[in-house]
Amino acid sequence: MAIVVVGTVFVDIKGFPEDLYIPGGRNAGSVQIVHGGVGRNVAEDIANVELRPVFVSMVDDTAEGGEVLRKLRNHRVNTDYVVTTPDGMGMWLAVFDETGDVVGSISKRPKMDALVQLLDEKGDEIFSRADSIVIEIDLDKEVVKRVLKYAKKYGKKVYAVVANMSIASQRRDFLKDIDCFVCNVQEAGILFVSDYSDYTPMQLCETLSQNLVNAEFPSMIVTMGSRGAVYADKHGERGVYPASTVIVRDTTGAGDAFCAGAAIGLTYGKTMPEAVAIGTKLAASVITVSENVCPRFLPQELGLDIEVAD
Numbered sequence: 001m002a003i004v005v006v007g008t009v010f011v012d013i014k015g016f017p018e019d020l021y022i023p024g025g026r027n028a029g030s031v032q033i034v035h036g037g038v039g040r041n042v043a044e045d046i047a048n049v050e051l052r053p054v055f056v057s058m059v060d061d062t063a064e065g066g067e068v069l070r071k072l073r074n075h076r077v078n079t080d081y082v083v084t085t086p087d088g089m090g091m092w093l094a095v096f097d098e099t100g101d102v103v104g105s106i107s108k109r110p111k112m113d114a115l116v117q118l119l120d121e122k123g124d125e126i127f128s129r130a131d132s133i134v135i136e137i138d139l140d141k142e143v144v145k146r147v148l149k150y151a152k153k154y155g156k157k158v159y160a161v162v163a164n165m166s167i168a169s170q171r172r173d174f175l176k177d178i179d180c181f182v183c184n185v186q187e188a189g190i191l192f193v194s195d196y197s198d199y200t201p202m203q204l205c206e207t208l209s210q211n212l213v214n215a216e217f218p219s220m221i222v223t224m225g226s227r228g229a230v231y232a233d234k235h236g237e238r239g240v241y242p243a244s245t246v247i248v249r250d251t252t253g254a255g256d257a258f259c260a261g262a263a264i265g266l267t268y269g270k271t272m273p274e275a276v277a278i279g280t281k282l283a284a285s286v287i288t289v290s291e292n293v294c295p296r297f298l299p300q301e302l303g304l305d306i307e308v309a310d
Contacts, residue, residue, distance in 0.1 A: 009041010045260035058088035112140035
């Protein structure tokens with residue numbers, strides 16, 4: 001069938017300074033409004049590799065919600081399981097500095113009741129034919145429970161990404177049922193109650209490997225920005241993958257694109273290092289532009305022997 005992505009839709013309002021960003025000052029620049037949300041970004045990233053993901057989510061019953069659906073369908077994302085409901089989308093307000101890093105943000109999360117009801121009514125239909133599942137692990141707890149239940153019922157692998165690590169760190173029991181969890185180095189520090197900011201990739205790799213054995217988490221990939229990414233599993237496999245050298249415009253969506261690439265690779269038979277390489281390439285393609293998602297790739301460009309669906 002396809003990769004099923006379970007997550008949120010946000011509207012992102014992003015401000016960029018024309019020159020050096022001055023905290024607390026009046027910074028001249030530009031303001032952009034783009035469609036975001038971790039789940040939405042991942043779904044569109046997968047679609048931009050000419051795959052046809054199924055998106056399970058919600059949008060507002062407004063013109064903006066309709067525009068989100070129109071764009072996703074144009075990218076050939078299956079939106080049959082996106083519910084239209086009041087307050088179905090979140091909003092993220094962010095200010096960036098001159099290097100493309102976020103220096104301040106506020107977010108409003110959507111209500112999840114309609115998503116819980118959808119899973120109760122159509123969960124078997126959605127997940128029985130899935131190739132794999134990607135989920136935001138910090139969604140409403142009842143949503144995560146239902147997705148993991150269906151994954152176990154139908155023997156589907158689950159890959160997780162995170163939007164709010166403070167919430168996700170309270171879900172450690174769920175991570176034992178996640179085949180691979182993708183996060184950044186700061187989020188890994190919150191998860192394991194440690195500060196990894198000064199770790200080299202190799203140091204983090206060794207530490208991560210031991211943490212997974214102790215916590216009994218199947219596997220993780222941790223991104224480290226310009227220092228690359230590290231990966232490990234509870235059986236002792238581990239490694240480091242370098243970052244691509246590019247000019248950074250906006251880091252928003254890079255982690256989502258990385259997760260999409262890694263999930264694609266792991267779903268369709270690639271090893272962990274090969275999946276990390278795909279994630280790295282998609283993430284690098286995102287940070288050079290102000291969009292939240294990667295440009296179009298053919299599967300063959302990423303080493304995937306997959307026929308492009310009609």
